[in-house]
Amino acid sequence: MSKLQVSLYRYNPETDSAPYMQEFEVDTQGRDLMVLNLLELIKQDDTTVAYRRSCREGVCGSDGMNMNGTNGLACITPLSQVVKNNKLVLRPLPGLPVVRDLVVDMSLFYQQYERIQPYLKNDSPVPAIERLQSPEDRDKLDGLYECILCACCSTACPSFWWNPDKFVGPAGLLKSYRFLADSRDTATNERLSDLEDPFSVFRCRGIMNCVAVCPKGLNPTRAIGKIREMLLANAT
Amino acid sequence: MSNMRSMTFDAIIIGGGGAGLRAALELAKSGKNTAVLSKVFPTRSHTVSAQGGITCAIASADPNDDWRWHMYDTVKGGDYITDQDAAEYMCSEGPKAVFELEHMGLPFSRFDNGRIYQRPFGGQSKNFGEGGQAARTCAAADRTGHALLHTLYENNVKHDTTFLNEWYAIDLVKNANGDVVGCIAMDIETGEVVHIKSKATVLATGGSGRIYASTTNALINTGDGIGMALRAGVPIQDIEMWQFHPTGIHGAGVLVTEGCRGEGGYLINKDGERFMERYAPNAKDLAGRDVVARSMVMEILEGRGCGENGDHVYLKLDHLGEEVLSKRLPGIVELSKTFAHVDPAKEPIPVVPTCHYMMGGVATNIHGQAIGQDKDGNDYIINGLYACGEAACVSVHGANRLGGNSLLDLVVFGRAAGMFIESALNEGVDYLDARDSDVETAMQRINRWNESSGGESVADLKRELQSIMQNSFGVFREEKNMKDGVEKLAELRGRIAEAHLSDKSLAFNTARVEALELDNLMEVAEATAIAALERKESRGAHCRYDYPDRDDVNWLKHSMFFPGEKRVGQRDVNFAPKTMDKFEPKIRTY
Numbered sequence: 122m123s124k125l126q127v128s129l130y131r132y133n134p135e136t137d138s139a140p141y142m143q144e145f146e147v148d149t150q151g152r153d154l155m156v157l158n159l160l161e162l163i164k165q166d167d168t169t170v171a172y173r174r175s176c177r178e179g180v181c182g183s184d185g186m187n188m189n190g191t192n193g194l195a196c197i198t199p200l201s202q203v204v205k206n207n208k209l210v211l212r213p214l215p216g217l218p219v220v221r222d223l224v225v226d227m228s229l230f231y232q233q234y235e236r237i238q239p240y241l242k243n244d245s246p247v248p249a250i251e252r253l254q255s256p257e258d259r260d261k262l263d264g265l266y267e268c269i270l271c272a273c274c275s276t277a278c279p280s281f282w283w284n285p286d287k288f289v290g291p292a293g294l295l296k297s298y299r300f301l302a303d304s305r306d307t308a309t310n311e312r313l314s315d316l317e318d319p320f321s322v323f324r325c326r327g328i329m330n331c332v333a334v335c336p337k338g339l340n341p342t343r344a345i346g347k348i349r350e351m352l353l354a355n356a357t
Numbered sequence: 358m359s360n361m362r363s364m365t366f367d368a369i370i371i372g373g374g375g376a377g378l379r380a381a382l383e384l385a386k387s388g389k390n391t392a393v394l395s396k397v398f399p400t401r402s403h404t405v406s407a408q409g410g411i412t413c414a415i416a417s418a419d420p421n422d423d424w425r426w427h428m429y430d431t432v433k434g435g436d437y438i439t440d441q442d443a444a445e446y447m448c449s450e451g452p453k454a455v456f457e458l459e460h461m462g463l464p465f466s467r468f469d470n471g472r473i474y475q476r477p478f479g480g481q482s483k484n485f486g487e488g489g490q491a492a493r494t495c496a497a498a499d500r501t502g503h504a505l506l507h508t509l510y511e512n513n514v515k516h517d518t519t520f521l522n523e524w525y526a527i528d529l530v531k532n533a534n535g536d537v538v539g540c541i542a543m544d545i546e547t548g549e550v551v552h553i554k555s556k557a558t559v560l561a562t563g564g565s566g567r568i569y570a571s572t573t574n575a576l577i578n579t580g581d582g583i584g585m586a587l588r589a590g591v592p593i594q595d596i597e598m599w600q601f602h603p604t605g606i607h608g609a610g611v612l613v614t615e616g617c618r619g620e621g622g623y624l625i626n627k628d629g630e631r632f633m634e635r636y637a638p639n640a641k642d643l644a645g646r647d648v649v650a651r652s653m654v655m656e657i658l659e660g661r662g663c664g665e666n667g668d669h670v671y672l673k674l675d676h677l678g679e680e681v682l683s684k685r686l687p688g689i690v691e692l693s694k695t696f697a698h699v700d701p702a703k704e705p706i707p708v709v710p711t712c713h714y715m716m717g718g719v720a721t722n723i724h725g726q727a728i729g730q731d732k733d734g735n736d737y738i739i740n741g742l743y744a745c746g747e748a749a750c751v752s753v754h755g756a757n758r759l760g761g762n763s764l765l766d767l768v769v770f771g772r773a774a775g776m777f778i779e780s781a782l783n784e785g786v787d788y789l790d791a792r793d794s795d796v797e798t799a800m801q802r803i804n805r806w807n808e809s810s811g812g813e814s815v816a817d818l819k820r821e822l823q824s825i826m827q828n829s830f831g832v833f834r835e836e837k838n839m840k841d842g843v844e845k846l847a848e849l850r851g852r853i854a855e856a857h858l859s860d861k862s863l864a865f866n867t868a869r870v871e872a873l874e875l876d877n878l879m880e881v882a883e884a885t886a887i888a889a890l891e892r893k894e895s896r897g898a899h900c901r902y903d904y905p906d907r908d909d910v911n912w913l914k915h916s917m918f919f920p921g922e923k924r925v926g927q928r929d930v931n932f933a934p935k936t937m938d939k940f941e942p943k944i945r946t947y
Contacts, residue, residue, distance in 0.1 A: 133862060133864060134864050135862050135863060135864055136862070164816075164868075165814075165816050168814070168815070168816075168859060168860050168868040168871075169860045169862070169868065171865050171866070171867050172867070173397070173401075174576055175397050175401040175402075175403070175575045175576060175577045176401070176403065176405060176406050176575045176576075177575065177576055178406065178609075178611045178612075178692060178695075178696070179691075179692075179695065180405050180406055180500075180503055180688075181397075181400070181401040181402075181403075181405050181406070181575065182400065182401060183397065183398075183401045197695050220546060220864065220865050221864050221865040222865075224865050227398070231398075235514055238515075239511045239514060240461070240462060240511040240512055240514060240515040241460075241461060241462025241511075243460075247460050249456075250415070250452075250456055250472075251415070251455075251456050251459040251460070251465070251472065251473050252459060252460065253470070253471030253472060254467050254471055255467065255469075255471050256466075256467045256468070256469060256471075259464065259465075259466060259467045262464045266464045266497075266504060266507075267500060267503070269400070269405075269503070270398075270400055300462075303462070303464070305462070306462075
């Protein structure tokens, strides 16, 4: 069994004037490791390699990266799913500034998340127990609330690459619709009017890269479509 | 010192998981100058991995439910070294804290009447153990921790909490009187080390499951708060008590929620036998976690384990049907497919007891104030230091935590700590400033790593530590093996003190973070080992072949590990709830 050829994006702002690709040969002993395990093997030999990781089970969203051209989470992506011709190219998520190696500066992504006011708003008096919600209304949140903020979707989106400061992006819009769809939220009009400009929502061109890469199987494009419908209904 | 930047806050909360975020929310609402310092972006904290739910008597599944029944279960589950004043506070305040979460937007699953969905979990009963199985765990499908953590983060965004994200706390700073007056912390992105001055320092750093080779815990769970406390001379309580969750996925260690058994799943051995019927005839698969984990190991040791090596058992869920699985346990279906390569709708999941939770921690009162012990064995408050969540030992979990009680613990006591700190700050807090020499003391460790020029690698030493803990301090323990482990750890400590950080760069140097984490793993492992050797009985999660019985005469006590002399002392358990009679220790059966 030949060793896996790994090409890794390297950049340390203190020592490198420009990023470069470093080649590694990794002996996986024929195991179908997760990409994160592969990075751990590399880091054992070269401790300078930097990447984020935490839960190692696909729920915390730390280790989003670009693997052979596709965004995903390293901890739940088996080599068999991404390696082609015994070669794997690992790069940081595209479109965001690189801090070091596979670590990107997520500030713009988080700013768009905060911009949609990602919290429940309800102006009615707080009851002594929970607010009631029918199972049917609660079902409307499935496929929306599970987002882990890994940024795989937004950094795969050409509209976000062009206008990361003005287009909310698929993750932020999915979150926005999560509150628009919540029967307990009373700020629908306010939320919609904040999104009315030509960029926030309408820069989405329906390319659906977000849907293709979401490691949780969520569908931001559909959520964006729902927001558009609500905006159009509001306008007429 | 002169060139080191300092920052000043009324309160600094170290850790951005559920406990830290809940405390922060309280303080942010109060308008105090507060910051949360977290080594990861808050939603990457380990609370996100909690699955099954938050246990609380909100009287939804059963309108007659009573928080006192929940308290009884909690005290019994902890094998009677649960502090009853703390359990009383948690169980009675719990509903308020859970309803607050719902009002904040947490997307709980629902019953047809619109109320929060509750499922049965292990160790739950009605009517003080007399009324059969209760269903008391409030759930958002099997992603409750994710839903809870995101909801808390969202509400901190709403209230403009200050975050120092991707900052790493290195050590506590104490003044000349021994009060905790802040910490030394590193901005991971730039490598800058800053002196943070604060009147209240809250350890909300979570657990330390990474001392074991096999754990459900995130890679970040390295006991940073416990390590900092021990190096500052703060004793740690009940640290020998580690919960092994019955159902970690064999090989991967990934958690499979107890909610699977709550929804009707059960464990089988290689003969297909539902073996828990033999060990716990009443509660069966929903006995306490310590009981189920031991039974599984017994099955394996007696040759009834599954697989080629007979080293695991199976969790059977296929009889629940696709609808229950997709509605109530969608995350488990996903994890099983990814990490065990099985579809639970068709095949059972290979599972094995896996290190899951640290019952011990910084001893605190119900306000989160850290407690030390003087030479005469009397409690005293450690000025300026607070702890909440898994890093604290308040102690509601005693010798064994019940499923669903950790999420309740962290919201109830995170909230309580926040409220108390607000009022303490309002009353006025006046501690001496740290002297340059105090700051220098706190800098010793990072300086040591930065000046290291040779020695062994962090990754190798960490692996060795994890293997010692796995082999000598697992589900079953005995003296000879533990003594061997203690000796090996002592030797390892010397080598870690000489270990090498080869990458001295500043920007996002994760090797430096991992080196600093290794020191903390070492502190937690050593405290665990010495305390485990000292507790000569079997209670809750601490089970010894050589002392198979509970010893209420000598050990109906908390252990206290004192780092200076590496000594284990005892501390009284609280048997004085305020509003009701205490629960007397009884033989614990399920």
